[in-house]
Amino acid sequence: MDLSKSWTITTKDFAVFRRKRSVIYGLVAFPLAIALGLPTVLALVVQRGSATYAQLTPLMDAFAFFFVISTVYLSTSLASYSIVGEKVEKSLEPLLATPTTDSEILLGKVLAAFVPTIASTLLGATVFMATVDALSAPDLGYLFFPNWTIAVFLLLAAPLACLFSVEANVIISSRVADIRTAQQFGGLIVLPFAGLYVLAEIQVITLDALALLVLSAILVPADVLLFFVSRATFRREAILTKWR
Amino acid sequence: MPRLGWRPRPTIEADHLTKRFGELTAVDDLSFRVEEGEIFGLLGPNGAGKTTAVRLLTCLVSTTSGTARIGGYEVGNGADAMRIRRMIGLVPDNVGLYEDLSAYRNLDFYGRLYERPERERREAIERLLKMLGVWAQRDLLVGTFSKGMKQKIAIARAMVHDPRVLFLDEPTANLDPEAAKTVRDFILELKSEGRTIFLNTHNLDEAQRICDRIGILRTRLVTVGTPAELEDSVWGQKTTILLVEATEPVRRAVESLPLRKVVWEGNRLTVDVTDAARENPTIVAAIVGAGGRVQFVSSLRPTLEDVYLKYVR
Ligand SMILES: Nc1ncnc2c1ncn2[C@@H]1O[C@H](COP(=O)(O)OP(=O)(O)OP(=O)(O)O)[C@@H](O)[C@H]1O
Ligand SMILES: [Mg+2]
Numbered sequence: 001m002d003l004s005k006s007w008t009i010t011t012k013d014f015a016v017f018r019r020k021r022s023v024i025y026g027l028v029a030f031p032l033a034i035a036l037g038l039p040t041v042l043a044l045v046v047q048r049g050s051a052t053y054a055q056l057t058p059l060m061d062a063f064a065f066f067f068v069i070s071t072v073y074l075s076t077s078l079a080s081y082s083i084v085g086e087k088v089e090k091s092l093e094p095l096l097a098t099p100t101t102d103s104e105i106l107l108g109k110v111l112a113a114f115v116p117t118i119a120s121t122l123l124g125a126t127v128f129m130a131t132v133d134a135l136s137a138p139d140l141g142y143l144f145f146p147n148w149t150i151a152v153f154l155l156l157a158a159p160l161a162c163l164f165s166v167e168a169n170v171i172i173s174s175r176v177a178d179i180r181t182a183q184q185f186g187g188l189i190v191l192p193f194a195g196l197y198v199l200a201e202i203q204v205i206t207l208d209a210l211a212l213l214v215l216s217a218i219l220v221p222a223d224v225l226l227f228f229v230s231r232a233t234f235r236r237e238a239i240l241t242k243w244r
Numbered sequence: 245m246p247r248l249g250w251r252p253r254p255t256i257e258a259d260h261l262t263k264r265f266g267e268l269t270a271v272d273d274l275s276f277r278v279e280e281g282e283i284f285g286l287l288g289p290n291g292a293g294k295t296t297a298v299r300l301l302t303c304l305v306s307t308t309s310g311t312a313r314i315g316g317y318e319v320g321n322g323a324d325a326m327r328i329r330r331m332i333g334l335v336p337d338n339v340g341l342y343e344d345l346s347a348y349r350n351l352d353f354y355g356r357l358y359e360r361p362e363r364e365r366r367e368a369i370e371r372l373l374k375m376l377g378v379w380a381q382r383d384l385l386v387g388t389f390s391k392g393m394k395q396k397i398a399i400a401r402a403m404v405h406d407p408r409v410l411f412l413d414e415p416t417a418n419l420d421p422e423a424a425k426t427v428r429d430f431i432l433e434l435k436s437e438g439r440t441i442f443l444n445t446h447n448l449d450e451a452q453r454i455c456d457r458i459g460i461l462r463t464r465l466v467t468v469g470t471p472a473e474l475e476d477s478v479w480g481q482k483t484t485i486l487l488v489e490a491t492e493p494v495r496r497a498v499e500s501l502p503l504r505k506v507v508w509e510g511n512r513l514t515v516d517v518t519d520a521a522r523e524n525p526t527i528v529a530a531i532v533g534a535g536g537r538v539q540f541v542s543s544l545r546p547t548l549e550d551v552y553l554k555y556v557r
Contacts, residue, residue, distance in 0.1 A: 008356045012342070012349075019344035019385075090338035094401065097302050097334040098357040099326050237305050241265065 001107075005100050009108025010115065013082045017116065026077055027116055031070055031124020038063045039131040046139075053136040053144075060132055060144060062200055062207040064153045067125050069193045071117050071162035076186030079113035079169035084182045087173070096236045106170070106234045113166045118159060125154050149209040157212045160219035165189050167226035174233040174242070252315035253280050254331065254408035254440040256301060260310035263296050270296040272464045273310070278457075283431065283441040285455035287448070289556055292461045294444040295337055298411050301442065302334050314409060330358065333402030337413040337444075339394045343387030347378065347397050350386055351404050358405035365404070372400040376430060392423030399430065410434060412443040416450060428454055448548040458548075466555045474551045482544040483524055485513045488537040497534035501527060514544065 017023045042060065045051055086092045095105065129145035136144055165186070172185045196215070200207040256278040263271040271293040278284040286294050299305045301312055303325040315331050317324035341350050348369060355365035373379040376396040381389070386397060395415065402410060415431070416424040432454060435441055445451050451458050452471045459468040467474065487494065490511045498506060498513065503523070505516040517523045520543060531538060 005357060005359075008353065012345070012353045015349060016342060016344045089340060089343060090336075091340040091342060093304065093336045093338070094334060094340045094354075094398070095357075096304055097329060097332070097336075098354065099329040100357050240299065240304055 001101065001103055003104075003107070005104045006108035006111060009100075009105060010111040013109070013112035014116070016085065017078065017081065017112075020081060023077060023081060026074055027120040030074060031067070031120050032127065034063075034066045034070060035124040035127035036131060038066065038128065039135055042132065043135055046135075053139040056136075057140075057144060058206070058208075060136070061147075061149045061209075062197075064125070064128070064150045065197055065200070065207045065212075067121050067128070068153060068158045068161050068212075069190060069197065070124065071121050071158045072165040072190050072193050073187075074120060075113045075117040075162045075165045076169055076189060077183055078116060079109070079166050080173065080179050080182035080186055082109050082112045083170060083173035084176065084179045088178065092239055096240065102235055103231070106231065109170070110163075110166050113169070114159075114162055117162050121158055121162075122154060125150070149212075152209045152212045152216070156216045157219070160216050160223060161193060163223050164219055164226060167223065167230045170230035171226070171233050174238070252317065252331070254315050255280055256284070256312070256314055256409065256440060256442055258297075258301070258310070258312045261297070261300055261307060261312050262309045263293075263300055263305065264308045269463060271300065271461075274461075274465050275310075276459055276465060276468055278440055278442060280440055281435060281438045282456045283435050283443065283454055285451040285458045286442070286444045286461050287446070287451050287458055287552065288444075288461035289446075293463050294461055295413055297461065298334070298336075298413050298442070298444060302332060302411055303328055330405070331407055332409045332411060333405070333407035335395075335398050335402045335410070335412040335415055337417075339398040341386045341394055341397055341401070344385060346383045347373065347386055347389070347400075348382040350397060351401050354401050355404045360405055368404055368406065369400070372403055375433070376400055377426065392419050392426075395419060395423070395427065399427065403434070407439070409440045410442070412441070414444050414446065416445070416447060424450070448552055452548045460552065460555045462556055471548060474548065475546045478546040478550050478554050479516065481517055481520060483515050483517050483520060483527070484540075484542055484544045485515070485527065485531070485538060486540040487511045487513065487531065488539055491534075491536060493534040494531050494536035497530040497536075498527065501530055503527070 042053070042056055045056065046053060086095070129150065133143045133145050168189050169182065169186050172182055176182045176185065196205070196207070199205045205211055258274045258276050261271060261274040262269070274297060276284075286297060288294050296305070300307055301314065301319060303319050307320055312319045314328045317328050317331075319325065319328060342353070345353070351369045351372070352365055355368065360368065369382075370379065373382055376399065378393055378396050378400075381393065386394060389397065399412070399415065412431070416427050419427065428450060431441060431443070443455070455471065457468060457470050458474060460466045467477065469477065488511070490508060490513070495508065503515050504518070507514045515523075515527060524541065528538060528541060
């Protein structure tokens with residue numbers, strides 16, 4: 001397996017993404033909206049005198065979960081452009097005629113969705129942490145972020161959730177003919193993650209580092225399983241003859 | 245192991261090649277051989293299996309039975325498939341270009357996948373785009389191009405790694421006559437460089453003009469030959485003679501000659517001949533001897549269309 005060929009495919013996709021305004025807006029706007037919107041909510045609550053920052057610290061941690069959800073959402077849109085886009089342009093046939101293996105192409109496609117998503121999520125999270133710290137440090141007397149909880153969220157749970165979403169999208173892409181349909185089905189992948197947040201809101205679970213470690217422990221075998229399923233759908237003959 | 249520097253001859257061989265999709269047989273028992281430097285055309289109606297044949301030969305789909313070799317490498321064999329892919333270029337029936345990338349970026353992407361160093365890529369792309377007359381548009385997005393331009397870019401893309409065997413699936417379909425001519429001239433240029441070319445086409449005129457040999461496909465390979473051989477195979481050669489007037493003595497004089505087949509149509513006479521140099525003067529002499537006056541004498545050859553219709557019907 002030649003990783004440089006995968007990267008060639010990945011960077012080609014980056015060049016294509018640059019021309020898709022909706023992709024760029026999504027990558028910039030979505031994490032930024034979380035990064036600035038959630039601290040605004042905190043600031044409003046404190047300003048009304050309903051709570052102090054010290055009382056809100058569990059919420060600050062839980063808010064970081066939005067960045068896990070954002071990786072699932074953003075990678076769905078990128079993966080559908082990257083994979084269904086090739087299908088729409090019928091560019092897979094000449095690509096498959098080059099001396100590139102199925103695995104090299106699949107990895108290139110996975111990275112094309114994974115790298116921008118994680119980069120934009122980490123940037124958004126950095127803005128989020130800085131904003132929350134700027135608001136809360138005078139009250140708390142210390143910098144709340146970075147902490148171990150958000151490290152688990154961003155460096156473990158988010159990449160695993162992103163990978164899960166990308167692999168699921170490879171499978172979806174093999175079944176659908178246009179980008180919009182792919183994105184609609186891909187959007188469903190967000191549901192279980194959004195469900196976790198709802199469960200936390202109604203206090204069935206707590207979204208702390210331990211909960212995210214458990215989630216990650218579930219995602220690892222799920223990612224491995226989906227890898228094999230997506231690998232099986234991504235074979236040249238199947239792509240050319242069954243991907244309609 | 246091949247010797248160092250040894251290069252396989254760019255030949256294409258198919259041996260009882262068969263492809264079935266479930267119940268449907270798309271290509272059945274295909275056997276032929278294309279030599280180095282030859283242009284081989286596969287001609288057939290819609291659904292004849294032309295695209296499937298090219299996909300089999302370019303290692304894109306697996307064979308159901310039979311074998312094929314490109315430059316001696318086996319198409320069904322995993323390790324050989326990689327060598328074959330380096331050796332061949334493919335222009336598929338759909339151009340499959342990235343519309344959001346420039347022409348140059350499209351070709352450069354392929355150059356990278358074939359692991360050509362940067363400088364070689366740049367030189368190859370420049371040479372190809374100049375040959376096809378689209379160098380000036382290299383930085384424009386492919387999405388803004390006409391069909392003909394896209395087809396030229398797709399052909400340049402297939403050549404970016406300097407392959408010695410080129411497969412083209414209907415390369416001039418949907419092109420205007422001028423663009424089609426540029427493409428045909430380019431194909432002939434590639435042949436003159438010693439490359440082996442396999443092309444699918446619906447276009448009889450094109451097949452006749454550029455192919456060294458033509459195979460007529462209708463799931464099975466119905467016949468193979470040079471354009472001239474195929475034409476002869478339909479009804480050989482005919483001579484047609486237009487008289488000022490087909491009088492009764494002239495008719496009787498012609499009927500008395502030992503000819504295979506004679507057809508009268510008004511003042512026009514059509515005769516099957518085997519040796520025109522010997523038979524035509526005799527026929528004309530007989531007509532003149534019977535008082536007939538000849539307006540025109542010409543040879544009538546079947547067209548590839550006749551060949552096609554005969555085999556495809
Ligand atoms: N992936 C596939 N699955 C099932 N049947 C297929 C598949 N690809 C081709 N076929 C069938 O195989 C037959 C040959 O198709 P093919 O595309 O090779 O013909 P063609 O000669 O290229 O036709 P055209 O002139 O329309 O391009 C057709 O009946 C087609 O429907
Ligand atoms: Mg076809």
